[in-house]
Amino acid sequence: MTYRKSGGIFPGIGVAAAALALFATACSTTTVDDVAMAEGRSGGPTDTGTFPNLNIPPQAATAQFTEDEKQAKLAQLHAVQQRQNPGATAVESPEAKRKRLQLLQDEQDETLKVIEGQ
Numbered sequence: 001m002t003y004r005k006s007g008g009i010f011p012g013i014g015v016a017a018a019a020l021a022l023f024a025t026a027c028s029t030t031t032v033d034d035v036a037m038a039e040g041r042s043g044g045p046t047d048t049g050t051f052p053n054l055n056i057p058p059q060a061a062t063a064q065f066t067e068d069e070k071q072a073k074l075a076q077l078h079a080v081q082q083r084q085n086p087g088a089t090a091v092e093s094p095e096a097k098r099k100r101l102q103l104l105q106d107e108q109d110e111t112l113k114v115i116e117g118q
Helices: 013-026 067-084 094-116
Strands: none
Touching: none
């Protein structure tokens, strides 16, 4: 007894349905007309007939932090950090980092030698 590979009555119906769905979505278009814009704007550059005055200094949106405010914010941030991870160590020194990386490199070299059978 022989069996067909497709196993169904209409073997190509799934492929045809997927192709039809892709074709239907490929033919649809999107419009950008629904985006709200400020009144009197067309969305593109507007020719005012004048040049911008670049000699006017820009104004800051808010006042800048003072050094004291900066230190207070940093202290508050460090306090929150310590509460979240109280056992955290301080920043690692460059020498300690170099030693740790060298130990990792040596361990990797030994593992590679074992793998290669040397």
